Amino acid sequence: MTLKIGWIGCGTHATQMLLPQLLRHDVEIAALCDIDGVRLARAARQFGVARTTTDAADLIATPGLDAVGMAVGPDQHLAFGKAALARGLGVFMEKPPAATAAGARELQAASEAAGRPVVVGFMKRYSVGNKIAHNIIASGRFGRVLGLTGHYMTAPGYFVGNVDYTGFFLHHCVHYMDLAAHLVSPIAALSARKIEAKPGRLLFHAAVDFACGAVGTIVMGTVQSRGTPVERIEIMGDHRRLEIEDVVEVRFHRDPPFKTDDPAATLDDAVDSLTWKPNFTAAANEDHKGYHALLADAVAALKGEQSAAPTIADGALAMTWLERLRASMGV
Template sequence: MTLKIGWIGCGIHASQMLLPQLVRHDVQLTALCDIDGNRLAAAGRQFGVTHLTNDAQELIRRTDIDAVGMAVGPDQHLMFGKMALERGLPVFMEKPPSGSAAGARELLAASEKAGKPLLVGFMKRYSAGNKIASNILRSGRFGDVHGLTGYYMTAPGYFAGNVDYTGFFLHHCVHHMDLVSFLVSPVTKLTARKVEKGRGILLFHVHFDFECGAIGTIAMGTGQSRGAPVERIEIMGDHQRLEVDNVIEVRWNRNPPFKIDDPAAALADGEDTLSWKPNFTAAANEDPKGYHSLLADVVPALAGAQTSAPTIRDGVVAMERLEKLRHELAL
């Protein structure tokens, strides 16, 4: 049965990233909500929706929807998420689920009380390169993870002259507060150090101890151009290494023999490096960022199926880590 969804928030991110991928699945966008009339009308034309409102409560009260989706601000996620759950509707929301860990815990309690799922948009788990890496790790062919290193950067322009790092942490850093455990294991300890070279120009290293015994470091900051690749993950094992660059290039370095003096040198299965990158000249929309793959798990979960979609419980863990990180950095 086609899932009927009411959607709150029709900004650029929703209209260009989330909703185009959502409607590729077995859903019907029944109603849209946004406080900006021009954005709302444009989204209505784009997705063929005629039920338009600037009142989120009105949308949530509708009797012709099966679920609510939203991509608005952290405070609105908390407010509207609780409203929808109290009405008995399952919810999908973009990250962060709230502006605080306490708010995320409120949403978890509301989800458990309603007996309805609240799914969170941690699409980094589904980004093409990260998905390939996680499948290799879970296959048993990689062995134990010894360590994780990487970086995840953005630019000073993110702040538009107002140096408040809250948005940077909530909308950017929160991704890797979730991703590191998805790739490795639960975090047992988190510490961090920073350097701040100017207004809004911040670099910090966050260090993780993992339950499995691995260690990790992610460099994050605001001093790199958004026009250049700003994301990399490297996972170290015993004579093996997984590298994911820019979420679209994967290398699995294994344990090849030296080849220079071998007249029979070739590329051997099980020894030499495997690599992958998407073919962007193909007509197919691969969506390497991961929204389509995320929503492939979210849609059936909203209908009651058990899937791997990230839940508000994952959101609570990520938000608690994020607050620990900010405390470590005194930001």
């Protein structure tokens, strides 16, 4: 069955990241909506969509839709998501699902009442290096996870004019409130310390306790250029260590012996380190950031099939921990 979807929001992220990957699946974009008529017309040409509107209510009322997708603002995600659910439509939305944890829980309740899924765009779960690490842990080969250290930086581009950290937390930090739990286990406690180089230049270290007993440190902030590598994760076990650099390099360290004084030194499949890095020269339509894989699960969920797609329940939980993180720092 081809999924007929109406889409709200035709900005750069939607037209460059989401919609091209969505159309690689068994999907028809039946209608598009954006408040900017020029942007809307450009997206309609790009994706060959005849039906367009600047009114989200009109989009949601389009006859024959199976689902609605959206990449707009958090307040619009809540309002438009509830409206789509009220019409019996499944929903895909970019994160965050709402501006507040209470709003996310409201959307979760609406999803449960309607019996229709809301899938949230936590693509970090699907970013290829994170996916490899998650699958190694889930396989049992890694053993017990003891700790996680994560770095996820950005630049202060959110603060043109008025310094307000809300966008930074909602659009950036929320990812790791979901990803850390996905890689290890649910978060059980969290607190953070911060430093501001000057208004708009924030750095914080968050201490995390996981339900499985593991401990973690997550470092985030707005004091690094987006033109440099800004993401790194290390997962620690007993004589096991996974390192993920910018989602495209993975190293799995196990328990290799010293080799310098061993005349029979070799590489042992059972204990030596494994590494992976993609071949960027290959003529393949790969999506290392994870949008294609995320949308594969999203489409399955919206068709009513079994799916591992991140749900609104995951979104509400991530938003809850995000608000506790902000409260611990008073920002």
